[in-house]
Amino acid sequence: MDFFPLYLTIKVSFTATVITAAAGLVLSWLLAKKDFFGKTLLDAVIMQPLVMPPTVLGYYLLSALGRGSALGGFLSDTLGIDIVFTWKGAVIASVVSSLPLFVKPAKAAFEGVSVELEDSARLLGKSEFAVVRSITLPLAKRGIAAGAVMAFARATGEFGATLMVAGNIPGVTQTLPIAIYDAAQSGDGFTANILVGIITVFSLTVLYVAGRFLKGRD
Amino acid sequence: MLPADFLKAGIKVSIRFDLKKSIAGFDIDASLSLEEELMVLFGPSGAGKTLLLKLIAGIIKPDKGTVAIRGDKVFDSGERIDVPMRGRRVGFVFQDYALFPHMTIGENIAYGIPEKKDALAAEAVRGLVDLMRLTGLEQRYPREISGGQRQRAALARTLAAKPGILLLDEPFSALDYQVREKLRADLLRIHEVYPVTTLLVTHDLEEAFMLGARIAVINHGRIEQVGPREEVFYRPVTRNVARFIGFKNIFDGVVAGIDANGLIIHNSDMGAVRADAPSGGGVAVGGRVTFCIRPEDIVVVRPDKTAVLSSPSNVFDAYVESITGKGSTQMLFLKVGYSHVAGERGASIKAELPNFVVRKLGLCAGMKIRVLLKKESIRVIA
Numbered sequence: 199m200d201f202f203p204l205y206l207t208i209k210v211s212f213t214a215t216v217i218t219a220a221a222g223l224v225l226s227w228l229l230a231k232k233d234f235f236g237k238t239l240l241d242a243v244i245m246q247p248l249v250m251p252p253t254v255l256g257y258y259l260l261s262a263l264g265r266g267s268a269l270g271g272f273l274s275d276t277l278g279i280d281i282v283f284t285w286k287g288a289v290i291a292s293v294v295s296s297l298p299l300f301v302k303p304a305k306a307a308f309e310g311v312s313v314e315l316e317d318s319a320r321l322l323g324k325s326e327f328a329v330v331r332s333i334t335l336p337l338a339k340r341g342i343a344a345g346a347v348m349a350f351a352r353a354t355g356e357f358g359a360t361l362m363v364a365g366n367i368p369g370v371t372q373t374l375p376i377a378i379y380d381a382a383q384s385g386d387g388f389t390a391n392i393l394v395g396i397i398t399v400f401s402l403t404v405l406y407v408a409g410r411f412l413k414g415r416d
Numbered sequence: 417m418l419p420a421d422f423l424k425a426g427i428k429v430s431i432r433f434d435l436k437k438s439i440a441g442f443d444i445d446a447s448l449s450l451e452e453e454l455m456v457l458f459g460p461s462g463a464g465k466t467l468l469l470k471l472i473a474g475i476i477k478p479d480k481g482t483v484a485i486r487g488d489k490v491f492d493s494g495e496r497i498d499v500p501m502r503g504r505r506v507g508f509v510f511q512d513y514a515l516f517p518h519m520t521i522g523e524n525i526a527y528g529i530p531e532k533k534d535a536l537a538a539e540a541v542r543g544l545v546d547l548m549r550l551t552g553l554e555q556r557y558p559r560e561i562s563g564g565q566r567q568r569a570a571l572a573r574t575l576a577a578k579p580g581i582l583l584l585d586e587p588f589s590a591l592d593y594q595v596r597e598k599l600r601a602d603l604l605r606i607h608e609v610y611p612v613t614t615l616l617v618t619h620d621l622e623e624a625f626m627l628g629a630r631i632a633v634i635n636h637g638r639i640e641q642v643g644p645r646e647e648v649f650y651r652p653v654t655r656n657v658a659r660f661i662g663f664k665n666i667f668d669g670v671v672a673g674i675d676a677n678g679l680i681i682h683n684s685d686m687g688a689v690r691a692d693a694p695s696g697g698g699v700a701v702g703g704r705v706t707f708c709i710r711p712e713d714i715v716v717v718r719p720d721k722t723a724v725l726s727s728p729s730n731v732f733d734a735y736v737e738s739i740t741g742k743g744s745t746q747m748l749f750l751k752v753g754y755s756h757v758a759g760e761r762g763a764s765i766k767a768e769l770p771n772f773v774v775r776k777l778g779l780c781a782g783m784k785i786r787v788l789l790k791k792e793s794i795r796v797i798a
Contacts, residue, residue: 317475318514320501322528322577332527336518 200389202369203377204396210285210360210373211353214292218349221293222300223342227330229301230308248298256362259291263363283365288373291359296349303348307341308334340411347408351401429580429613435471435481444468444637447481454607454614456628458621460660464637465617466511469583472615473508474501485580507579507612511586513570515558521545521569522554528577544572547606564595568602575610582614588623600626621662625649633657651695655706655797663708663795664766671703679796681707685753685763690729691794698798706797711747711768713793717786718777730789734765738781739774746774752787 228234229241247255263270263281273279281287311334319329335342357375364371366380374397381390434447444464448455457465470476472483474491477498483491485506490499515524525544529537545551548568553561558569567587574582587603588596600623607614618624624631625645632642633656641648641657652658658666669681669689678692679699691707699705717731734750741747746769751762767787769779779785 314514
């Protein structure tokens, strides 16, 4: 029994969640608290992976990051970073597909922090950064935590986009969902059953924990 | 005790502003100057009171104008000065207090203290907790204390930041009557200990009278009158101000004559009414004026006792339409100048009398009486 897919899935999901949370916090704060040109468009672009087939998303990423593209060529030739068909590709696919699941609850949580509380802090002499750190973030923390859990769960289940960008290389880029597909295709019902069992228990646990976060008291 | 420098922070700070703003179909255009005092900004709901405070604090940006605190411009549309909220040293207490729900009362109060040294900050918190009667509540969260305590905690938090000026937006409106009475007294006491220049917004007449050494009356985004409390309450300069400050009897008339005793005004319902001429002048024979009298200034006389009146002028026949109790007083709805048929023409006048007077005179609905509108009680607005 090869547990590499499980190890890789945890590594990819964890890395992707950190990146998603960092980018998602900035994006959801901007969308919730600031007015700027192109805000609605930015919101739509972030949410698009929710409604687009993951293969289409993967195809976009493959085109953008492959060595044949300007960005992919630059990363590979100048910085020596290869994205496509590496675990980094799987991370990027997970980030893009989990971002909307983070931004939705985080943005709602930021919007729920009253401007009056933030203005009170400003009037008490606090800078914008201090206001975010001491008022906005603590009061939005429940929605942010829920978003992070959802993003992590989405990243562990990522299949289509990951397959397109990272491929299915056993021991290199074969994540849990891809390994299940592989096992089922090759008639290895034993492996498929075990992996399916793991991911079922895992995702149920994650959703339960997320639910507790959202329902819990302040 | 509060550290000594706290007591000095807000002293002798002037605010001067002249602001214009159009927002959602509402225009505000107001200028005011106050110094080392507690001024009440009084006006009906929707007059622009809260908006004006937000413009001064920098929460909403004015379209045009200037705001100067202690002579320093914090906003000037011409010179493109717009100091952000954190730099204005404006203390602002929101109507619903805006205490931080995730912090204890102690943490809330300490939040805006500029001192870096913990010992000084702790001393300041202790002093404010003491001053605001919040002892023992420092570890509680805002949702765990009463409305009156929340209001005092919000004031303590605001004062802790040592504001140059203090803006209070309807600070007592969310509280019940008894708590409000006590907190008004608290505010006056605190203002004596910490005499920070304060602009307090209210739509409550009693509150305005109790708290404001000076009062500014605002209506439709314009300040219609500013002056010492008595001046505004007894000598309103516009019909609206008269209405807001409780001159419930407001009439139109034409000046029929002017002599050494004052004015003779002709009113279509009452006939000739004598009144003192307004000190500002501006009246001429033939000119239209507004004149008004407070309900509590109306003297009611039984028709059979008219002999006690020394002067026969300004005495009118009246008919009691109805009487409504108001607690310790009763409001009489009268028709004056009636032609012996109830309800036919005549000026409607409200008279407010103490209960014992109503009882002693045996007043009841349907009764014919006489009223005296004392000449010196009538306020004429040119």
